[in-house]
Amino acid sequence: MENLFTEELLLNTRKNNMTIDQIVNLLTLLATVLAVYFAWRIGVRQNQINERALSISDFVEIFLMPQQVILQDQSNESKTFIKWNILIKNVSSYPIYLNNFTLNGIKQDIGSSAIPSNSDSWYAVPILEDVQKRGNFSLVVSFEDYLGQKYQTEGYGIFDGTSWQIKSKKRIKII
Numbered sequence: 283m284e285n286l287f288t289e290e291l292l293l294n295t296r297k298n299n300m301t302i303d304q305i306v307n308l309l310t311l312l313a314t315v316l317a318v319y320f321a322w323r324i325g326v327r328q329n330q331i332n333e334r335a336l337s338i339s340d341f342v343e344i345f346l347m348p349q350q351v352i353l354q355d356q357s358n359e360s361k362t363f364i365k366w367n368i369l370i371k372n373v374s375s376y377p378i379y380l381n382n383f384t385l386n387g388i389k390q391d392i393g394s395s396a397i398p399s400n401s402d403s404w405y406a407v408p409i410l411e412d413v414q415k416r417g418n419f420s421l422v423v424s425f426e427d428y429l430g431q432k433y434q435t436e437g438y439g440i441f442d443g444t445s446w447q448i449k450s451k452k453r454i455k456i457i
């Protein structure tokens with residue numbers, strides 16, 4: 283009887299060992315599936331972060347700024363004239379190409395003038411004498427990026443007696 287009991291215990295132990303092996307295999311499979319799932323989720327999230335970082339650094343924008351130009355009279359060196367320009371500065375991460383601008387309703391085509399993506403480059407739009415006397419202006423600038431996508435920025439300026447206060451709207455994409 284004792285021999286039968288030992289054999290039955292041995293048989294049950296073998297059955298339990300097989301069950302334990304199966305549980306270990308199942309847990310290993312489950313851990314592998316979870317690891318693959320989380321690796322996939324991390325990869326998706328990393329791609330989203332990378333796309334966001336690229337979109338932040340890959341943008342198109344211009345700023346409008348006043349520039350005072352002091353001219354000296356050639357016949358009388360003590361006499362000077364003050365003129366003003368509107369500087370169109372490229373703050374994009376790559377060059378832009380100006381197509382035209384409209385100053386107080388008068389459109390001026392400028393071809394495809396490139397403005398590099400460095401802080402020392404700009405395009406100067408002279409503020410004409412009649413505009414300076416009036417003391418305000420509106421400006422619409424049309425430009426495109428290196429991919430040929432077209433944009434437009436609107437701005438306006440008011441002369442406060444000493445300088446031009448220029449405001450501009452965020453550029454809009456033209457379809």
